[in-house]
Amino acid sequence: MSILVGENTKLCVSGITGREGTFHSLRNRDYGTQVVAGVTPGKGGQDVEGIPVFNTFHEAVGDTGANTAMVFVPPRFAADSILEAEDAGIELIIAITEGIPAHDELRVYNTLRKNGRARLIGPNCPGILSPGKANVGIIPAAFFKQGNVGVVSRSGTLTYQIGNVVAQRGFGNSTIVGIGGDPVPGSDFIDIISLFEQDPETELIVMCGEIGGDAEERAAEYIAAHVTKPVVAYIAGFTAPPGKTMGHAGAIVSGSKGTAKAKAEALEGKGVRVGRTPTEVAELAVSLLGAGTHS
Amino acid sequence: MDLLEYQGKQLFARHGVPVPTGRPATTVDEAVDAADEIGYPCVIKAQVQIGGRGKLGGIKVAQSREEAREHAQAILGMDIRGLTVHEVWVEGASQIAAEYYASVVFDRSAKAPLLMLSTKGGMDIEAVAEEDPDAIARLHVDPLLGFQDFHGRRLAFEAGVDADVVRPVGAMLAKLYRVFVEEDATLVEVNPLIVTPEREVRALDAKVTLDGNALYRHADNAGLRDLSAEDPQERMAKERGLTYVKLDGDIGILGNGAGLVMSTLDVVAEAGGRPANFLDAGGGSKAEAITSAVEVILSDAKVKAVLFNIFGGITRCDEVARGLIEAFDQIKPDVPFVVRLDGTNDKEGRQLLAEADLPNVHTESTMDGAAARVVELAAKASA
Numbered sequence: 272m273s274i275l276v277g278e279n280t281k282l283c284v285s286g287i288t289g290r291e292g293t294f295h296s297l298r299n300r301d302y303g304t305q306v307v308a309g310v311t312p313g314k315g316g317q318d319v320e321g322i323p324v325f326n327t328f329h330e331a332v333g334d335t336g337a338n339t340a341m342v343f344v345p346p347r348f349a350a351d352s353i354l355e356a357e358d359a360g361i362e363l364i365i366a367i368t369e370g371i372p373a374h375d376e377l378r379v380y381n382t383l384r385k386n387g388r389a390r391l392i393g394p395n396c397p398g399i400l401s402p403g404k405a406n407v408g409i410i411p412a413a414f415f416k417q418g419n420v421g422v423v424s425r426s427g428t429l430t431y432q433i434g435n436v437v438a439q440r441g442f443g444n445s446t447i448v449g450i451g452g453d454p455v456p457g458s459d460f461i462d463i464i465s466l467f468e469q470d471p472e473t474e475l476i477v478m479c480g481e482i483g484g485d486a487e488e489r490a491a492e493y494i495a496a497h498v499t500k501p502v503v504a505y506i507a508g509f510t511a512p513p514g515k516t517m518g519h520a521g522a523i524v525s526g527s528k529g530t531a532k533a534k535a536e537a538l539e540g541k542g543v544r545v546g547r548t549p550t551e552v553a554e555l556a557v558s559l560l561g562a563g564t565h566s
Numbered sequence: 567m568d569l570l571e572y573q574g575k576q577l578f579a580r581h582g583v584p585v586p587t588g589r590p591a592t593t594v595d596e597a598v599d600a601a602d603e604i605g606y607p608c609v610i611k612a613q614v615q616i617g618g619r620g621k622l623g624g625i626k627v628a629q630s631r632e633e634a635r636e637h638a639q640a641i642l643g644m645d646i647r648g649l650t651v652h653e654v655w656v657e658g659a660s661q662i663a664a665e666y667y668a669s670v671v672f673d674r675s676a677k678a679p680l681l682m683l684s685t686k687g688g689m690d691i692e693a694v695a696e697e698d699p700d701a702i703a704r705l706h707v708d709p710l711l712g713f714q715d716f717h718g719r720r721l722a723f724e725a726g727v728d729a730d731v732v733r734p735v736g737a738m739l740a741k742l743y744r745v746f747v748e749e750d751a752t753l754v755e756v757n758p759l760i761v762t763p764e765r766e767v768r769a770l771d772a773k774v775t776l777d778g779n780a781l782y783r784h785a786d787n788a789g790l791r792d793l794s795a796e797d798p799q800e801r802m803a804k805e806r807g808l809t810y811v812k813l814d815g816d817i818g819i820l821g822n823g824a825g826l827v828m829s830t831l832d833v834v835a836e837a838g839g840r841p842a843n844f845l846d847a848g849g850g851s852k853a854e855a856i857t858s859a860v861e862v863i864l865s866d867a868k869v870k871a872v873l874f875n876i877f878g879g880i881t882r883c884d885e886v887a888r889g890l891i892e893a894f895d896q897i898k899p900d901v902p903f904v905v906r907l908d909g910t911n912d913k914e915g916r917q918l919l920a921e922a923d924l925p926n927v928h929t930e931s932t933m934d935g936a937a938a939r940v941v942e943l944a945a946k947a948s949a
Contacts, residue, residue, distance in 0.1 A: 426825020518824025
């Protein structure tokens, strides 16, 4: 088992004919993901190395039965593309695009929640990888193998860093979910942790948070009340000054809110072990799992 | 992107939010002309993006032409907590019967705009929120529905504004919400929102933050960037398409991916060092971007050592190595570099660096080891 993406994923890529869109769609297909369609308005009827391109999501879904969308279009078209995918009946939408206006994200989030049909991961995220099964997005799959550690993270490269140390100790991952670095993520820690809790393959959950917002604090409450599996956490940005956006649009300490210290304390207060460095997080995870017997 | 008070007020005026009449000025003569036109008494206000400027002498009332000249001379060029005043806003003095507080903020947690109204205006609202949270009426607006008149009435009654201004205060909230949505703002704050003795409501201050990601659809707003408030290194980085934040230490940092760079700063601090900057070279960085980044980092004279922390995903370590070799060729840095390359094409990258044999470049294989090394080298350089 894994969560969100796997053998049953049938992927349709919005923006498949763009440079990045083509590159990553083919990489995902090479990994074994079923990439069944692409959407680029005006290029319907063409194909990208055998992947059929459609003008609309509705046509793509009708013809191929796609159930998952990956959005790669530039920020000004991204909200529209997400809403189109949802309208066409796609159940899982993964938005890689960075730089979508905050008000567009607000509108998309609230529309999807109201309709209750689709789940959004991202935007501004690296995607989802279920090692050995499917890769949807830009996560470098070569560093990860199948296993029992579920990872949910606001940051891409930080996930690779932690995942790599875990892998070097002989462990693998059930699924790695990048929820993205924007202020209004379609799914937050709680959404993903609840899926890992139900997933029989996942035995331990690693969450990587960072400064800004209160998603980590809310996750701490949720974990204490609902999660039986061990959770190890990392928070980036202890040294970030207030009022400065640290790369990710959502990574900003506003006044005294959203500091790394407050987040780490909230998690530790609820019994979640927090590593001070990525290496320490990996060590904690490894020690909780035992000496490599689950690899 | 934070706007200056007067830019916020001009935005307000375009949406029908009542504001005092005023004019911006960058020289003393311009300020005096503006004051003459507006009439006396008038107020001369320093335009800097910092709170508490009134207490520091940045806001003065002028009763006459002479006073206007005197105040403009004092304020233009003055230093307010490290920021130089390049511009003043001259506006007609307002009579104040009551001071309120109103704002629309982007509530990340609720994923909805949050409206706030309080009769405790004119003071630090964070302090009010702490001491007397009930003094602030709050209401979330469904972004799909938008602002409705009842939202305004509810807030006005709950906050306890004077009965005769419930309607005009509600109307002002409706307009502030419109500014928030139509201008793609993430913050619209009025403190104080005043009631005059004639019972008119007016925005006496304006604090507006615009979403930089939405500027493409607001051509008028894109020109409002306050270059004088930006750090020169941050501006240089922005022009080169790099994400850079200046910090106050002496260890230059470069990494790929915002989370990893933030984490690198923490690990360096944990090892006893002080980072000079945050620099995210981004995913898939090519050699030119790396060369450019080295230039930005070294333009900060405080930097005594530099740490490269790369975990290659889309970014290829050999590209990073090529960029660093190119940078050494062009800039000839005189500070030590510690380079940690891991991930995609890491062996090729390390091989390239070994062959180039750059002076004072140390390679490390782990993030923790690299942090410890750079801290040691920076300390040696300071000794």
